[in-house]
Amino acid sequence: MADEGVPALHAVDDGAPGDRRLGGGAGAIPLRLVLAGAEQVSERWQGATIHTSFWRVYQADGEGVSLRWAGGALDYPVAGLICIPGWVRFRFRWLRPVLHRYIHFEPTSWPRELVERCFPAPFLIDDPGLGGDLRRITGRFTEPGAWPPALQLEVQGLACRCLAVAIGRLGPAARQQLFPAGHGRFAGALALVEDALHRPLAVEELAAAAGLRPQPFIRAFRRAYGTTPAQFVIERRVARACRLLLDTGLDLPAVARACGFPDRHYLTRRFTRAMGVGPAAYRRRPPGLVS
DSSP, X not given: OOOTTSOOOBOOTTSOTTOOBOOGGGOOOOEEEEEEEEEEOOGGGTTOEEOOSSEEEEEESSSOXXXXXXXXXXXXXXXXXXXXXXXXXXXXXXXXXXXXXXXXEEETTSOHHHHHHHOOSOEXXXXXXXXXHHHHHHTTOOSTTOOOHHHHHXXXXXXXXXXXXXXHTSOHHHHHHHSOTTGGGGHHHHHHHHHTTTSOOXXXXXXXXXXXXXXXXXXXXXXXXXXXXXXXXXXXXXXXXXXXXXXXXXXXXHHHHXXXXXXXXXXXXXXXXXXXXXXXXXXXXOTXXXX
């Protein structure tokens, strides 16, 4: 019997007898790649605190690197991987300079509260195969910012495999929260949110993308994800602001415009409420904070 917490496999009419394949109604997990690479840890990393919306997969080429978060600590593995879910606030510690390998990625369709509830802490992936793939992939980065299409697909595939491990650690009830009944109907609306974060986005537009009228859409979305569409859009705007503050030199008015906020003051208010610190202070992170 299929696990009720996992999207169902649907039979298709044009396959051979007994074929079981993923049907279109199962939906998908939109995943955005952020960064991948390898670099030597240094003094500027010591004690750096990190808090962002995206997930991280880490590995060190030798022992002596660890991270701490509220309620726990883990050493970097040499053979396997360490996975840090989005929104977890953690701190680096290292004893010797070793090579640090990483992939940063972001599932964009899960609200923050849901991620924090289902994935509250970092965890180890004790899989030498995945660890070897990360070493091999990051070893192919010969130029900063070089993302050949084939290599990008390999990075994305490894991120997906790590995310599958994370989901596999959950019980049926938690997986049901991540993949509520009928979640595939929101795929168009969720994609629209990511594409339109820089501009005003009315609930009528989102509802139309889901093939629903506004009020039924709001009710169905809240029932599925535990938050309203408006709240989810604000959350995604804040997540984008985090990335821009860390990765670009845009001033606050430009960040606000890029994230669909009317001005820097509204950005500051929303950002502070979500992250516990204002955008200017967030940008003035401790030296060595890795985005």
